[in-house]
Amino acid sequence: MAATLTVYGMDDTPRGKLLSAAARLFRVQGYDRTTVRDIAAAVGIQSGSIFHHFASKEDILFAVTMEVIRFNTERMRLATEGVADPEQRLRGLIRAELQSIVGDTQEAMIVLVRDWRCLADDKQKEALAVRAVYEGYWMQALNDLQVEGRLDADPMVMRRLINGMTSWTSNWFDADGSLDMDGLTEVILQRAVTANGGTSA
Amino acid sequence: MAATLTVYGMDDTPRGKLLSAAARLFRVQGYDRTTVRDIAAAVGIQSGSIFHHFASKEDILFAVTMEVIRFNTERMRLATEGVADPEQRLRGLIRAELQSIVGDTQEAMIVLVRDWRCLADDKQKEALAVRAVYEGYWMQALNDLQVEGRLDADPMVMRRLINGMTSWTSNWFDADGSLDMDGLTEVILQRAVTANGGTSA
DNA sequence: CTTTACAAACCAAGCGCTTGCTTGGTAGCT
DNA sequence: AGCTACCAAGCAAGCGCTTGGTTTGTAAAG
Numbered sequence: 001m002a003a004t005l006t007v008y009g010m011d012d013t014p015r016g017k018l019l020s021a022a023a024r025l026f027r028v029q030g031y032d033r034t035t036v037r038d039i040a041a042a043v044g045i046q047s048g049s050i051f052h053h054f055a056s057k058e059d060i061l062f063a064v065t066m067e068v069i070r071f072n073t074e075r076m077r078l079a080t081e082g083v084a085d086p087e088q089r090l091r092g093l094i095r096a097e098l099q100s101i102v103g104d105t106q107e108a109m110i111v112l113v114r115d116w117r118c119l120a121d122d123k124q125k126e127a128l129a130v131r132a133v134y135e136g137y138w139m140q141a142l143n144d145l146q147v148e149g150r151l152d153a154d155p156m157v158m159r160r161l162i163n164g165m166t167s168w169t170s171n172w173f174d175a176d177g178s179l180d181m182d183g184l185t186e187v188i189l190q191r192a193v194t195a196n197g198g199t200s201a
Numbered sequence: 202m203a204a205t206l207t208v209y210g211m212d213d214t215p216r217g218k219l220l221s222a223a224a225r226l227f228r229v230q231g232y233d234r235t236t237v238r239d240i241a242a243a244v245g246i247q248s249g250s251i252f253h254h255f256a257s258k259e260d261i262l263f264a265v266t267m268e269v270i271r272f273n274t275e276r277m278r279l280a281t282e283g284v285a286d287p288e289q290r291l292r293g294l295i296r297a298e299l300q301s302i303v304g305d306t307q308e309a310m311i312v313l314v315r316d317w318r319c320l321a322d323d324k325q326k327e328a329l330a331v332r333a334v335y336e337g338y339w340m341q342a343l344n345d346l347q348v349e350g351r352l353d354a355d356p357m358v359m360r361r362l363i364n365g366m367t368s369w370t371s372n373w374f375d376a377d378g379s380l381d382m383d384g385l386t387e388v389i390l391q392r393a394v395t396a397n398g399g400t401s402a
Numbered sequence: 403c404t405t406t407a408c409a410a411a412c413c414a415a416g417c418g419c420t421t422g423c424t425t426g427g428t429a430g431c432t
Numbered sequence: 433a434g435c436t437a438c439c440a441a442g443c444a445a446g447c448g449c450t451t452g453g454t455t456t457g458t459a460a461a462g
Contacts, residue, residue: 014410014411014412030233030318030319032231032233032234033233033319035446035447035448036447036448036449037446037447037448045411045412045413046412046413046414047448047449048412048413048414048415048449048450048451049411049412049413050449051448051449051450052410052411052412053411056448056449057448057449114315117231118231118234152391152392153388153391154380154388157380157385157388160369160370160372160373161366161369161388161389161392163369164365164366164367164368164369164370165362165365165366165369166365167365167369168361168362168364168365168366168368168369169361169365171361172361179355179358184358187354187355187358187362188362190353190354191353191362191392215436215437215438236420236421236422237421237422237423238420238421238422246437246438246439247438247439247440248422248423249423249424249425249438249439249440249441249442250437250438250439251423252422252423252424253436253437253438254437257422257423258421258422258423
């Protein structure tokens with residue numbers, strides 16, 4: 001089992017502990033099936049006490065969502081900053097996204113993909129706006145790769161296909177299996193770049 | 202909007218109409234957020250009357266699940282039967298799976314992917330057992346392709362990656378966009394087969 | 403070193419509402 | 433007569449959330 005989330009807002013304050021517990025419960029049973037009583041019990045308080053920290057149950061989901069998006073956007077920035085070669089940048093992005101989905105933030109990422117439609121429309125939009133920065137790193141790398149003639153398909157379509165491959169790993173990837181995360185990164189990368197290019201470092 | 206489901210059990214009997222309505226509601230709002238009162242209202246009867254046709258709400262989800270798995274398993278069989286060339290078989294499978302996900306059975310497929318964990322364990326197992334046949338067609342084609350040296354990665358891993366790409370299309374594919382389903386099929390197919398092979402018909 | 407003050411954190415109880423499902427009975431077709 | 437399909441009414445349980453009051457940690461005032 002991966003270590004507990006260490007995303008910004010999820011520290012050992014009461015609020016942070018609630019967020020971590022909620023993320024785990026949301027992952028295991030889904031947002032709707034998780035009751036505020038479940039969350040309260042997980043951190044050892046009464047159900048009513050939760051509303052001292054959050055305005056509503058949906059607010060907890062929203063907080064989890066935003067924290068994780070922000071955390072992973074920063075992760076994508078770190079994965080690409082100072083890297084000139086677009087293929088290397090793409091490799092870093094794939095590796096980082098896999099890390100999010102089957103690694104340290106997997107609890108919350110699964111919730112993000114599955115339950116984000118439980119949020120009210122305006123909160124969905126707010127989340128999408130922040131997410132746009134995240135996608136920006138991807139499009140930058142893929143567009144650059146295309147300019148060099150090393151991309152195998154339309155950048156936007158390619159991003160969607162990669163996103164599908166990485167997201168789906170939460171359903172099958174086994175960290176103890178014969179294929180590790182670096183190996184999987186290479187396999188996915190080879191789906192995107194043309195075989196001819198030998199320029200990569 | 203895609204035509205209403207024409208899966209086996211979803212005819213114009215009261216039971217069939219309930220299944221179609223349930224599948225649509227489950228897709229739009231999710232299983233948990235759909236009440237039996239919603240389903241009843243959609244076909245114009247009282248909520249209690251539902252239990253004349255199904256033992257429980259979960260039973261409706263189970264019925265939708267099984268009907269759709271069976272329908273799509275049959276579709277995969279048809280897509281591959283009598284086709285000798287493994288690349289052609291793979292093309293057929295990809296095209297058929299896309300058809301399931303963004304085409305005629307999209308209502309139920311989205312439900313299948315997102316809500317199937319709402320089923321009790323034994324029902325999950327029953328569904329998985331039937332699903333195994335479905336996956337069998339894929340592994341057959343991919344293994345054959347590998348024997349011919351035309352597969353780019355481990356067959357099992359490749360299947361998972363393809364499954365990710367096709368499933369994710371429900372989040373972005375636009376039937377009215379510039380990329381149609383045949384075009385997308387080719388793009389995905391090229392992620393799997395090696396470029397050198399020119400043997401395909 | 404104690405007192406007073408105050409806010410954050412929490413409890414115990416329960417309200418109002420919705421949920422899946424049950425019950426007893428009825429209309430209509432064969 | 434007997435079946436399928438349905439209605440009208442409602443029950444028991446669980447839901448998110450509110451309320452009024454109590455504990456706990458911290459820090460300035462005496």
